[in-house]
Amino acid sequence: GDSVTQMEGPVTLSEEAFLTINCTYTATGYPSLFWYVQYPGEGLQLLLKATKADDKGSNKGFEATYRKETTSFHLEKGSVQVSDSAVYFCALSEGGNNRKLIWGLGTSLAVNP
C-alpha cells in the first residue's frame, strides 16, 4: 500500500541555519502531498501542500516541491528561527474515494538561539 517515509529526528539547528527535512513516498496513483506542523502542546496545523507533480507549496518561509521522478516532497527553509521548533509531519492523500491521509512518523526540530 501507499506509504510515507520521513528522515528521523531529532534535528537540532542553530538559528538562521538552513533546514531540510526529507520525505519520500510510495503511491500507486497520483496523491496530494502535505506538510503539517505541531508546535509544543498544540494541535496539528497545515503548513503547506501540493496537489500535482512539480507544484511547489510554500508558507511562512517553508517550501516543498512535489517531485514525481524521485517520489519526494522535501521540506526546506532558508533560515530557521527558534519559533520553528516543532514536530513536522509529511502526509499523502490517496485521493479518489479513499480520503485517508497516510502519515510519516514525524521529525522533531529544535532550533537553538
Add this chain to the structure above:
Amino acid sequence: SAVISQKPSRDICQRGTSLTIQCQVDSQVTMMFWYRQQPGQSLTLIATANQGSEATYESGFVIDKFPISRPNLTFSTLTVSNMSPEDSSIYLCSVERLEETQYFGPGTRLLVL
C-alpha cells in the same frame, strides 16, 4: 480552512470508565475523521465519520470500544469506552475541505489512571 473546537481539552479518568469527546466545526462538512496520537508518535486513524451513515473503522479499532456519533454536518462525538491506561493519548478530530485537505481540532489530551 475551518475552525474546529474539541471538548474537553484534557481529562484525567479512572480505568473502566468512559469519556465522550465532542468535535464542533464552524461550517458544514461531509467527512470527519478521528485520530489517536500516542505520546511521541505519529497519528493513527481510528475511523471516518460521515453524516447519515455508520462510521468506518480502521483495522484494530472497533465500534464497541470507540463508538462514534455524527448527528449532523457540523458535529461528531467519539467515546472511549471501558478505558485502560493504554488509552492515554491525544485524540484529534479533523475535517476535509478543498482538495483533500484535512484541518484539525486542537485535540483532547486523555490520561487514564
